[in-house]
Amino acid sequence: MDYMQNNTWQEPVSGSMPQHSLSSNTSAVSGPAPGPVPAYSKPGGAAPVLQPAKKQDTEQTKKIKENFHIFGFASFLYACLYAFCMYRNSSGVTYPFFIAGSLLYICFCFAKLGISLKKESGFYMVSMMLLAVSTFCTDDGRIIALNKLGIFLLTISFLLSALYDTGKWNLGKYLGAICQTVFMAIGELPRPFGDASWYVKNKMDRRNSKLVYLLLGLVIALPIFMVVFALLSSADAVFRDISNRILENFSLGNVLLVLFMWAFMFLASYCILCYLCRKTINQEVKDHRKGEPMIAITIATLLTLLYLVFSVIQVVYLFMGRMTLPSGYTYAEYAREGFFQLLAVSILNLIFVLAGLNFFKRSKVLKGILTIMSLCTYIMIASSAMRMIIYIRWYYLTFLRIFVLWSLAVLFLIFTGIIISILKESFPLFRYSMVVVTLCYLALSFSHPDYWIAKVNLAGANPETRSGFFEGEPYEDYRFLSRLSADAAPVILGMMTEEGLGIEIHDEVEDNMGFGSNSRQGYGYYYLDRLKERNGQDSIRTFNISRFMAQQRIHREG
Numbered sequence: 335m336d337y338m339q340n341n342t343w344q345e346p347v348s349g350s351m352p353q354h355s356l357s358s359n360t361s362a363v364s365g366p367a368p369g370p371v372p373a374y375s376k377p378g379g380a381a382p383v384l385q386p387a388k389k390q391d392t393e394q395t396k397k398i399k400e401n402f403h404i405f406g407f408a409s410f411l412y413a414c415l416y417a418f419c420m421y422r423n424s425s426g427v428t429y430p431f432f433i434a435g436s437l438l439y440i441c442f443c444f445a446k447l448g449i450s451l452k453k454e455s456g457f458y459m460v461s462m463m464l465l466a467v468s469t470f471c472t473d474d475g476r477i478i479a480l481n482k483l484g485i486f487l488l489t490i491s492f493l494l495s496a497l498y499d500t501g502k503w504n505l506g507k508y509l510g511a512i513c514q515t516v517f518m519a520i521g522e523l524p525r526p527f528g529d530a531s532w533y534v535k536n537k538m539d540r541r542n543s544k545l546v547y548l549l550l551g552l553v554i555a556l557p558i559f560m561v562v563f564a565l566l567s568s569a570d571a572v573f574r575d576i577s578n579r580i581l582e583n584f585s586l587g588n589v590l591l592v593l594f595m596w597a598f599m600f601l602a603s604y605c606i607l608c609y610l611c612r613k614t615i616n617q618e619v620k621d622h623r624k625g626e627p628m629i630a631i632t633i634a635t636l637l638t639l640l641y642l643v644f645s646v647i648q649v650v651y652l653f654m655g656r657m658t659l660p661s662g663y664t665y666a667e668y669a670r671e672g673f674f675q676l677l678a679v680s681i682l683n684l685i686f687v688l689a690g691l692n693f694f695k696r697s698k699v700l701k702g703i704l705t706i707m708s709l710c711t712y713i714m715i716a717s718s719a720m721r722m723i724i725y726i727r728w729y730y731l732t733f734l735r736i737f738v739l740w741s742l743a744v745l746f747l748i749f750t751g752i753i754i755s756i757l758k759e760s761f762p763l764f765r766y767s768m769v770v771v772t773l774c775y776l777a778l779s780f781s782h783p784d785y786w787i788a789k790v791n792l793a794g795a796n797p798e799t800r801s802g803f804f805e806g807e808p809y810e811d812y813r814f815l816s817r818l819s820a821d822a823a824p825v826i827l828g829m830m831t832e833e834g835l836g837i838e839i840h841d842e843v844e845d846n847m848g849f850g851s852n853s854r855q856g857y858g859y860y861y862l863d864r865l866k867e868r869n870g871q872d873s874i875r876t877f878n879i880s881r882f883m884a885q886q887r888i889h890r891e892g
Contacts, residue, residue, distance in 0.1 A: 394447050394611035402533035404446060405604070406526065412439045413600035417592050418875075425469050425478050426876035433466035433485065440493070443607055449496055454765075458492035461772050468779040473820035473868070473880040476733060477779055484775060490515055491768070497610050498617040504692065504764050511615050515606065518614070522605035560589065627697035630690045634703040637686070641710035648717045673725065676718035677738060680745050683711045687752055701756050708749050708756070715742050715749075728806035730794055731787045732814075737778075744774050782880075788815055788822035792829050795854065812857035820865060823884035830858040862888070 391399075398405045415435045419428035437459055444451065465481045465488075472478065490512045494500055500508070567574040687704050694700060719742045726735055747770045755761040794800045795809040815826065835858055869885050
């Protein structure tokens, strides 16, 4: 009776919930991203309307918004650094400064947000800087591209490790988090504008707000000004001539490119930071080991039996060479084929073993079979490597052949970690693999493959002096050598000097083209002509160690 006197019951209208029921339900709701909330009307009112829920703000995203003058200005300066360092400059001296600036920007933002760096942060930062230095020291476009991909992956991994507990993450979780960060950050594009608007309305005094509005007006007016300027230049010859003399070193295309680079990096840096600070990525790793192990045991047993037979054949035929070869095959022909196929099978084995460990229930039998499969993969890796080495003995070096050998070495080390993780579940396989891949790639990056390609191939060009390692015909693909990067300059220019060919780059270089780019005498001049064109584009900002050393040798021996 007391309850009825103190709590008035209201009949729900149009299917709406009672008031006391609604309040109790909404108070019980928890989670980072509530769905649309219905707006309930009073009795006799309009029908309820669903209102979309706002994006969840965390303490850190609120701090970014409330201190937009700090984070926005930091992103502004970082974008300016990016545009200056990277404008038409893929491997210059400014690249290490850009990466150092990136780390400084990240650490500054983390410090302002109260985010502490973890122990593994040092590994990411040092690896990024080493790859940046490698980029500055090489002229090989393939290495430069791989360096930048590695730096990008290390940067996102660095951010994730600082903001999330990634200790138990596996490869699939990391790749998923990286993709989620990159694509979902696009949804944060309105945030810098919204944060700036909120800051102007709520945090700035009148005088400073006018300054911000002035800057905003300039940003809006700039593209309009450029379009009108282009139209006026095309409309009047006198105005165009005066403008061209004033802006002799500027062009509309270059200005637009710089503005685009600045806008891209400003939005990318601010939006990625805001998205990660929202912490919407589920950092828990679900246990997906729910599959019936008998399925994996059956598949693994059949494959392992096949691999055992194949491994015996490899040991007897290839490694020992004691059995009769198939009809029509020489030993070299047998050894030279199949390394790409074996590399593919080794990668498939890696995927299957990881799937068996992560998607099927624990089973000692399954672990034993996967261990044997991994050991058989060792033999396949060795077989593929031996075939590639024999292929190189007959057909010399290329970047792809070096990269295959490098990949096989990395696979060998990763399978070592997999075997350890099979025997000891607590082994941090992903972190081990990341360290292995990073360190191995750093070794490849600093090795300057083009230098070794030129050195090995030119050594095999002279039958009288070439090493007994080679078994094929003397090397004759000089056209290939003429297209190598400046990393190969010490070898090629040294060989030209030894053979008495003048090392000069001048307007009469065309006279030497009669040799042909595939002749032993002429390929060097083609190479020098390409170096002249490449070095002619360098400036203080695009200074590169490899191209500089090549140019110095040309001047010294020319």
